[in-house]
Amino acid sequence: MSAELRITLAGAERVVAxxxxxxxxxxxxxxxxxxxxxxxxxxxxxxxxxxxxxxxPIEISSDEGxxxxxxxxxxxxxxxxxxxxxxxKLGIGPPVENGFYYDFDVAQAFNPDDLKRIEKRMREIVKQxxxxxxxPVSDDEARAELAAEPYKLELIGLKGGAAEEESVExxxxxLTIYDNLDAKxxxxxxxxxxxxxxxxxxxxxxxxxxMRSGGAYWRGSEKNPQLxxxxxxxxxxxxxxxxxxxxxxxxxxxxxxKLGAELDLFSFPxxxxxxxxxxxxxxxIIRKEMEDxxxxxxxxxxxxxxxxxxxxxxxxxxxxxxxxxxxxxMFPAFELEGVDxxxxxxxxxxxxxxxxARGRSYRELPLRLCEFGSVYRYEKSxxxxxxxRVRGMTQDDAHIxxxxxxxxxxxxxxxxxxLSVLRDFGLSxxxxxxxxxxDSEKFIGDPAEWEEATEALxxxxxxxxxxxxxxxxxxxxxxxxxxxxxxxxxxxxWQLSTIxxxxxxPKRFGLEYQAADGSRQTPVMIHRALFGSVERxxxxxxxxxxxxxxxxxxxxxxxxxxxxxxxxxxxHDVAKRLRASxxxxxxxxxxxxxxxxxxxxxxxxxPFMLLAGDDDIANGAVSFRYRSGEQKNGVPVDEAIAEIVxxxxxxxxx
RNA sequence: GCCGACGUAGCUCAAUCGGCAGAGCAUCUGUCUUGUAAACAGAAGGUCAGGGGUUCGAUUCCCCUCGUCGGCUCCA
Numbered sequence: 001m002s003a004e005l006r007i008t009l010a011g012a013e014r015v016v017a018x019x020x021x022x023x024x025x026x027x028x029x030x031x032x033x034x035x036x037x038x039x040x041x042x043x044x045x046x047x048x049x050x051x052x053x054x055x056x057p058i059e060i061s062s063d064e065g066x067x068x069x070x071x072x073x074x075x076x077x078x079x080x081x082x083x084x085x086x087x088x089k090l091g092i093g094p095p096v097e098n099g100f101y102y103d104f105d106v107a108q109a110f111n112p113d114d115l116k117r118i119e120k121r122m123r124e125i126v127k128q129x130x131x132x133x134x135x136p137v138s139d140d141e142a143r144a145e146l147a148a149e150p151y152k153l154e155l156i157g158l159k160g161g162a163a164e165e166e167s168v169e170x171x172x173x174x175l176t177i178y179d180n181l182d183a184k185x186x187x188x189x190x191x192x193x194x195x196x197x198x199x200x201x202x203x204x205x206x207x208x209x210x211m212r213s214g215g216a217y218w219r220g221s222e223k224n225p226q227l228x229x230x231x232x233x234x235x236x237x238x239x240x241x242x243x244x245x246x247x248x249x250x251x252x253x254x255x256x257x258k259l260g261a262e263l264d265l266f267s268f269p270x271x272x273x274x275x276x277x278x279x280x281x282x283x284x285i286i287r288k289e290m291e292d293x294x295x296x297x298x299x300x301x302x303x304x305x306x307x308x309x310x311x312x313x314x315x316x317x318x319x320x321x322x323x324x325x326x327x328x329x330m331f332p333a334f335e336l337e338g339v340d341x342x343x344x345x346x347x348x349x350x351x352x353x354x355x356x357a358r359g360r361s362y363r364e365l366p367l368r369l370c371e372f373g374s375v376y377r378y379e380k381s382x383x384x385x386x387x388x389r390v391r392g393m394t395q396d397d398a399h400i401x402x403x404x405x406x407x408x409x410x411x412x413x414x415x416x417x418x419l420s421v422l423r424d425f426g427l428s429x430x431x432x433x434x435x436x437x438x439d440s441e442k443f444i445g446d447p448a449e450w451e452e453a454t455e456a457l458x459x460x461x462x463x464x465x466x467x468x469x470x471x472x473x474x475x476x477x478x479x480x481x482x483x484x485x486x487x488x489x490x491x492x493x494w495q496l497s498t499i500x501x502x503x504x505x506p507k508r509f510g511l512e513y514q515a516a517d518g519s520r521q522t523p524v525m526i527h528r529a530l531f532g533s534v535e536r537x538x539x540x541x542x543x544x545x546x547x548x549x550x551x552x553x554x555x556x557x558x559x560x561x562x563x564x565x566x567x568x569x570x571x572h573d574v575a576k577r578l579r580a581s582x583x584x585x586x587x588x589x590x591x592x593x594x595x596x597x598x599x600x601x602x603x604x605x606x607p608f609m610l611l612a613g614d615d616d617i618a619n620g621a622v623s624f625r626y627r628s629g630e631q632k633n634g635v636p637v638d639e640a641i642a643e644i645v646x647x648x649x650x651x652x653x654x
Numbered sequence: 655g656c657c658g659a660c661g662u663a664g665c666u667c668a669a670u671c672g673g674c675a676g677a678g679c680a681u682c683u684g685u686c687u688u689g690u691a692a693a694c695a696g697a698a699g700g701u702c703a704g705g706g707g708u709u710c711g712a713u714u715c716c717c718c719u720c721g722u723c724g725g726c727u728c729c730a
Contacts, residue, residue: 109658214725215657222727226657229725270721380655383728532730563689599691613689625690
């Protein structure tokens with residue numbers, strides 16, 4: 001055995017003594033470099049190197065490094081929990097985006113006080129600098145050591161078999177246990193089944209915080225027992241963590257449920273029932289602007305406008321396949337004159353009837369039917385959430401019927417159309433998700449046709465140049481879909497538009513057109529919702545703009561604020577001229593002082609305040625105050641009107 | 655649907671270890687007439703989410719329902 005090893009260190013050849021660990025080779029301090037990548041595999045710093053190994057550092061501030069810190073923090077949390085709650089059984093504890101969690105089986109759910117105690121104990125453990133020490137074990141040894149951990153035993157049982165999906169507990173190869181050792185005495189403090197890697201010492205965890213707890217089903221299935229999950233966050237520095245916590249605060253300020261009430265846009269009266277919003281006049285204006293704009297764009301893009309009722313005989317949904325496949329998401333039937341009726345959860349079956357209302361020619365295709373259709377879905381009580389998850393909503397729904405030959409081109413132009421409209425609403429950062437079927441029972445139709453439809457979508461998505469993520473099993477029951485995910489102003493992503501291909505419903509409805517050669521053909525059907533739902537889109541826009549809508553969408557575009565009561569008539573005059581230009585303007589003639597009126601308008605996030613006092617009137621001018629607090633005094637009224645109209649017409653943010 | 659927390663005036667929040675329910679803002683009425691984020695005064699506003707139970711007495715303790723919030727599962 002040679003006393004030396006040749007390795008590749010960060011790309012350069014090096015010779016090191018036999019027995020050198022990855023950490024020694026990297027001269028890692030366990031602070032900035034917390035793990036290593038050996039031959040492409042993430043490893044502990046204590047990993048001993050072999051001849052020919054290629055070693056690279058994993059820095060704590062990289063995505064991979066953070067995940068390791070978070071995973072290690074999850075271990076520290078589990079240790080603290082088991083010290084404080086000895087009866088707690090371990091579930092799983094992986095790193096996730098921005099943090100980590102660990103699931104526990106405990107008799108009693110954790111309360112906020114428990115979290116404080118756990119966090120306090122964690123800080124002590126971190127301070128002690130316990131060492132993470134890896135130890136390979138055989139399956140039988142693992143079973144013996146973890147005899148008191150039923151969930152871990154289950155994971156060991158899954159290993160190699162069904163556990164194709166790699167978890168953080170059991171990898172593909174040999175099982176390993178990580179021991180947490182006292183830094184001074186080497187005494188065993190805690191251990192967990194885990195494939196690692198981990199930071200070398202609990203001291204390598206610079207910043208963490210427990211966030212919240214909640215129930216979570218074991219292995220993600222509602223058929224399994226429910227465990228208690230604790231979420232935490234961990235970062236490479238206190239500063240980074242504070243930055244993240246600040247982002248959460250910012251998100252809270254933007255919460256559309258809160259802004260919706262503050263800005264008097266909409267509400268959810270308990271009298272109506274959960275998930276059923278009502279839109280107040282100011283919210284109504286935003287909706288109207290959204291809808292008007294969509295109508296205009298659709299008219300330009302060759303859509304035809306249709307209307308369909310909210311309820312229908314149940315049999316229609318037998319034909320469409322909704323009742324066999326989607327009934328759990330529908331409101332229950334009600335009987336009328338001996339016939340069952342249903343409230344519609346989707347508009348497509350009705351649009352199919354419009355297609356079928358008379359004979360169709362290939363010359364009419366693509367036929368684009370669109371409607372702001374009210375649909376109602378039975379969302380389970382625990383999932384209803386503001387405007388983003390409601391039980392009654394309006395879809396800007398379109399169904400496009402094409403020939404198979406036209407399909408690809410139509411999808412392509414459709415995607416372009418969708419992105420162009422979203423951009424006009426101020427969203428610019430997108431990626432696509434391709435939702436496909438899997439082997440489960442919830443999908444109807446011929447897998448070969450699914451394959452064809454999926455490929456058509458994939459090709460268009462790929463050609464768009466946008467990032468494409470796969471979402472296996474996420475399709476609708478009748479066909480695959482592309483969904484457009486948009487990032488908002490603070491980097492959160494929202495699912496908005498969907499484009500779904502449907503080879504099933506046309507058949508189920510017996511839809512036909514006559515082709516050029518006289519034969520009868522079945523059209524392809526494309527479902528498209530651009531906003532997703534008007535409600536959700538309005539909610540997303542509210543959060544994106546933090547309630548400060550661009551002038552074209554702002555419920556009140558201009559507020560006139562007189563310096564003194566005597567200036568009110570002058571502002572009414574200016575307002576009249578603004579109204580004549582289609583601007584939504586109010587004059588605040590209330591008994592408040594000017595400063596108070598400014599404060600009110602500011603809180604209402606009105607884009608333009610127009611002030612007028614003696615000086616302005618003398619010059620036929622007004623003075624602007626913008627949302628930023630910036631002001632522009634003595635602007636001639638004509639110019640002021642032009643500036644406002646221009647901002648509205650160009651749909652810019654101010 | 656499941657686990658947990660919560661529900662007091664239009665809003666934000668106090669208080670009552672079981673004994674007359676309180677503030678600020680908003681609203682209304684007056685006074686004041688003001689140059690870029692809150693003038694002053696007064697009035698009005700509550701079946702303490704709803705229902706049931708325990709108790710001499712329940713906003714307070716217990717149960718149920720509804721709703722909200724945070725998770726899980728599911729989704730536009």
